Amino acid sequence: xxxxxxxxxxxxxxPKSNGYWTTVGRRLLRDKxxxxxxxxxxxILLAALFAPWLGVADPYQxxxxxxxxxxxxxxxxxxxxxxxxxxxxxxxxxxxxxxLTGILPVFLAFIVGTTLGLIAGYAGGxxxxxxxxxxxxxxxxxxxxxxxxxxxxxxxxxxxxxVSLTIVFIPQITRVAESVTTGVRNRDFVxxxxxxxxxxxxxxxxxxxxxxxxxxxxxxxxxxxxxxxLASGLSFLGLGTKPPEPEWGLMLNTLRTAIYANxxxxxxxxxxxxxxxxxxxxxxxxLRSAMDIRN
Amino acid sequence: MLAYIARRIVYxxxxxxxxxxxxxxxxHLAPGDPLVAILPADASQELAAQLRTAYGFDxxxxxxxGIWVWKALNGDLGTSxxxxxxxxxxxxxxxxxxxxxALAAAAIxFFLGVSLGLIAGYYRNxxxDKVATSIAVMGVSVPHYWLGIVLVIIFSVQLNWLPAVGxxxxxxxxxxxxxxxxxxxxxxxLTSAAIPMGxxxxxxxxxxxxxxxxxxxxxxxxxxxxxxGVFRHVIKNAAPTAMAVxxxxxxxMLGGSILIETVFSWPGTGLLLNSAIFQRDLPLLQGTILxxxxxxxxxxxxxxxxxxxxxxxxxxx
Numbered sequence: 323x324x325x326x327x328x329x330x331x332x333x334x335x336x337p338k339s340n341g342y343w344t345t346v347g348r349r350l351l352r353d354k355x356x357x358x359x360x361x362x363x364x365x366i367l368l369a370a371l372f373a374p375w376l377g378v379a380d381p382y383q384x385x386x387x388x389x390x391x392x393x394x395x396x397x398x399x400x401x402x403x404x405x406x407x408x409x410x411x412x413x414x415x416x417x418x419x420x421x422l423t424g425i426l427p428v429f430l431a432f433i434v435g436t437t438l439g440l441i442a443g444y445a446g447g448x449x450x451x452x453x454x455x456x457x458x459x460x461x462x463x464x465x466x467x468x469x470x471x472x473x474x475x476x477x478x479x480x481x482x483x484x485v486s487l488t489i490v491f492i493p494q495i496t497r498v499a500e501s502v503t504t505g506v507r508n509r510d511f512v513x514x515x516x517x518x519x520x521x522x523x524x525x526x527x528x529x530x531x532x533x534x535x536x537x538x539x540x541x542x543x544x545x546x547x548x549x550x551x552l553a554s555g556l557s558f559l560g561l562g563t564k565p566p567e568p569e570w571g572l573m574l575n576t577l578r579t580a581i582y583a584n585x586x587x588x589x590x591x592x593x594x595x596x597x598x599x600x601x602x603x604x605x606x607x608x609l610r611s612a613m614d615i616r617n
Numbered sequence: 618m619l620a621y622i623a624r625r626i627v628y629x630x631x632x633x634x635x636x637x638x639x640x641x642x643x644x645h646l647a648p649g650d651p652l653v654a655i656l657p658a659d660a661s662q663e664l665a666a667q668l669r670t671a672y673g674f675d676x677x678x679x680x681x682x683g684i685w686v687w688k689a690l691n692g693d694l695g696t697s698x699x700x701x702x703x704x705x706x707x708x709x710x711x712x713x714x715x716x717x718x719a720l721a722a723a724a725i726x727f728f729l730g731v732s733l734g735l736i737a738g739y740y741r742n743x744x745x746d747k748v749a750t751s752i753a754v755m756g757v758s759v760p761h762y763w764l765g766i767v768l769v770i771i772f773s774v775q776l777n778w779l780p781a782v783g784x785x786x787x788x789x790x791x792x793x794x795x796x797x798x799x800x801x802x803x804x805x806x807l808t809s810a811a812i813p814m815g816x817x818x819x820x821x822x823x824x825x826x827x828x829x830x831x832x833x834x835x836x837x838x839x840x841x842x843x844x845x846g847v848f849r850h851v852i853k854n855a856a857p858t859a860m861a862v863x864x865x866x867x868x869x870m871l872g873g874s875i876l877i878e879t880v881f882s883w884p885g886t887g888l889l890l891n892s893a894i895f896q897r898d899l900p901l902l903q904g905t906i907l908x909x910x911x912x913x914x915x916x917x918x919x920x921x922x923x924x925x926x927x928x929x930x931x932x933x934x
Contacts, residue, residue, distance in 0.1 A: 459635030462914045463906075466873030471906045474894035475643040551760045555876050558762055559891065574763060585770040592763025600758035607754075 342536075349612040356608030359601035366598060370417030379408035381415040381568045390584040401587040403573065404580050405566075409587055413594055416568040419480065420595070423562060423569075424550035427484050431491030432542045438492070439499020440534065444507055444526055454500060460493035469552050473561045483562045487552055491545055498541045502534045509533075536613060543606040547599040554595045570594050622922055629918055636914060637689070640907040641682050644899045694904035699896045704904035707889060712908070714784060715878070715885030717792070718809065719870040721802055726810035727863055730817025734859075735851070737818065738825025749818060756815020765808040765880035772804060779804055782882040805881040809874065813866040820862045824855040857928035864920030868913045 350356050369376065379398075384405035391402040393409075400409040442453040460468065472486035506512065507530070515529050554571030556562045563569045565576060573591040580588045669675050673684055688695070694704035730753075737749035773781035784792065784801050792798055828834065828851050837847055871886075878887030886905055893901040 455631060456635070458632055459639060462632050462636045462917075463639070463910050464869045464872035464913055466869070466875065467906065467909055467913075470875055470890065470894070471640075471643055471902070472646070474890070474902055475647045475899075477647070547758055551758075554760060555762055558876065559879060560895065571760075574766065578766065581766065581770050581774055585774060589763070589767055589770060592760055592766065595760045595763060596758065599760065600754060603754055603758045 346609075346612045350608055353608045353612065356605055356612070359605045359608070363598065363601045363605070366417050366594075367421060369414050370421060373411075373414045373418070376414065378411040378414055381407060381411040382566055383407060390580055390587060392584060393586050393590075400590060401584065403587065404577060407566075409590060412568040412573060413570070413590060416570045416573060416591065416594065419563055419567065419569040420550070420554055420557075420571065421598070423480060423483055423487070423553035423557070424598070425546055427487035427553070428491055428542055428545045428549045430484075430488045431495050431545075432538070434488070435492045435495025436499045436535070436538055438496040439501075439538070440503050440526060440530065442496070443500040443503025443534075444522070444530065446504075446507075450500070453496065457493040457496050457500075460489075461497075465490050465494075465548070466552065466555070469556065470559070470561070473556050478561045478564065480563050483553060483556045486556075487549055490552070491542075491549065494545065495538060495542060499534060499538050502537050503530060506530055506533045540606065540610050540613060543602065543609060547602040547606070550595060550599045550602065618925070621925055625918060625921055625925075629914060632914055633911065636910045637686055637907065638682065640903050640910065641685055643906065644903050645678065647899065689907070694907065695900035697893075697898055697901040699892070699898045699901065704901050705908075707901060708886060708905050708908045711884060711886045711889045714792070714883060715871060715874050715887065718802065718805055718874065718878075718883060718885060719867060721806035722809035722870055723813065723863070723867050725806055726813035726866070727817060729810070730814045731821055731859065733814070733818040734821025735825055735848075737822040738829065739848075739851075741822075741826050741829075746822075750822065753815040753818035753822070756811045756818065758815075759811050761808055761811055762876040762880050764811055765804065765877055768804050768808060769880075784884050805877055805883050808880070809870055809877050813863070813870065816866060817859065817862060821855060821859055824858055825851055828854045857924050860927070861920055861924050864916060864923075868916045871916070872909045872913050 373381075384403075384407045386406060388398070388402055389404060389406040391398050391406075393399070393401045395401055398408055398410070400413065403409055403412060438453055438457075442450045463471070469486050469490045472489055473483055476482035476486065512525060512529050515525050520528075553562065554569070554574070557569050557571030558575045560572075560575065563572055565572065570591040574588075574595075577588040577591065673681055676684075692705055694708070696702070697704050697707050700707065733749040733752060737746045737753075740746050769781045772779045779800050780786075781804075785798050829847075834847060834850070837850060873887075874883075874885055875887035875890050877883065878885050879891050882888065886909060890902065890905050892898070893905060
């Protein structure tokens with residue numbers, strides 16, 4: 323039966339083509355500013371994760387006799403706070419909650435918003451109307467107001483702050499996901515898949531998801547900066563974590579009494595929020611232009 | 618045109634109903650009995666039941682919502698638990714300060730944003746562009762409440778030029794257009810201007826770049842039009858989009874002023890919201906959010922209509 327010998331069937335392996343994401347990654351690594359921002363973020367993240375092994379002081383251990391030491395004090399490089407706790411340790415440990423409450427809401431909203439947007443965009447019709455009109459209602463609130471309204475109603479707490487920020491970002495991501503999905507839905511390859519009998523779930527998973535995730539992902543990375551500022555803002559207002567927990571927004575709040583005695587130390591937690599926020603913004607910009615392969 | 622305006626207004630109605638529903642549900646989203654905030658700790662069962670009936674909490678939720686909306690339509694947003702005054706009166710006495718701060722911040726932010734954006738877009742990829750875009754990125758990334766604290770440290774604590782908090786000498790909140798009062802406005806206005814400045818710089822820069830790369834600009838230059846004339850065309854073409862973004866930013870400043878008003882103890886709606894949250898004054902929280910959100914909805918409506926009016930290209934279906 324087999325007239326063709328085995329070796330003839332073996333097509334020589336095609337040269338491994340570089341996938342889209344590999345190309346994007348390489349382009350991103352060529353962008354010096356993105357690499358710098360990525361490294362700073364990675365350093366802050368790793369320091370926060372491995373804080374107990376870095377040999378810094380106990381972030382909860384205060385002392386009444388060494389309060390508000392200036393930056394550069396021996397053993398307290400970044401000074402001490404209003405309760406005499408080591409600022410360096412508190413800034414490093416503070417990254418744990420600050421990064422968690424800043425990044426997690428965007429991640430959760432990315433999952434929920436992409437799902438809702440895919441459904442709305444692919445199904446169209448009534449389902450689209452219901453989802454998108456609901457989204458419109460949430461767009462009627464400025465994001466700061468919505469975050470504070472939900473947080474304020476739920477009461478203070480890390481979980482409530484994450485929940486409220488997730489609710490703030492879901493409509494925004496849903497709107498982007500819906501418009502991207504609607505754009506992809508009418509393309510020929512989706513039509514071809516449908517014509518060849520693929521069921522809805524397969525089309526969505528295999529043909530749509532890969533094409534819509536990129537733009538939504540870039541949009542979501544741009545939201546992290548806003549989320550960081552809002553999450554720390556909620557803590558600053560007293561709606562996030564409670565003292566003595568180290569968290570940048572809350573530290574900024576409790577150190578407000580020290581702006582006369584030691585202004586530099588009082589401003590330090592904000593520098594961290596600013597640095598993380600600006601790095602995420604620049605990284606998101608870099609990612610966007612790296613993904614724009616046409617240029 | 619009129620058809621567009623009519624359609625846009627009709628479209629607002631379901632949004633307003635949705636906004637009211639969200640504000641109404643906020644109170645019921647709150648953990649525990651909404652009565653807890655009102656009741657004294659040692660209240661008797663009878664008093665609790667009495668108050669429950671008085672506030673209508675014993676009725677089914679849809680009925681409560683209907684009553685609440687009906688009262689709101691008649692200008693009754695309930696009574697503040699903390700002050701005992703009508704919520705609407707509380708909100709209205711604070712809203713003027715918030716509008717004043719937002720307008721001052723808008724004037725600064727929009728002027729800087731448009732100027733930087735035009736310059737950056739015109740001198741694209743030069744060092745001027747790099748400086749302008751860096752300022753813009755800082756503007757959109759800065760935690761504004763921290764910027765407020767830094768400005769207070771520099772201008773109030775160190776230099777002693779400007780007051781740190783409040784809206785008038787001696788904590789008074791009655792406003793006057795003189796230097797004594799104006800100096801209280803400077804730092805909060807500068808602080809709230811940072812974000813819109815950054816966003817508008819980015820928008821205008823992108824718009825300017827796009828317009829300058831279009832064929833008609835080439836044609837204008839070939840025709841012999843000087844750069845000033847070209848610039849006028851750029852501004853004309855960028856205006857509708859830029860205005861829409863500015864309108865949105867103004868809305869954000871009006872509705873999202875809580876952090877800045879808290880930093881500067883500026884007696885506006887944001888500070889009101891702050892005290893409502895921490896005194897668990899749920900009617901006040903609900904009412905303030907409703908008024909601010911409705912403000913935002915109508916501002917968006919006006920911006921959309923204005924944009925459609927000045928931009929002949931918009932023939933939206």
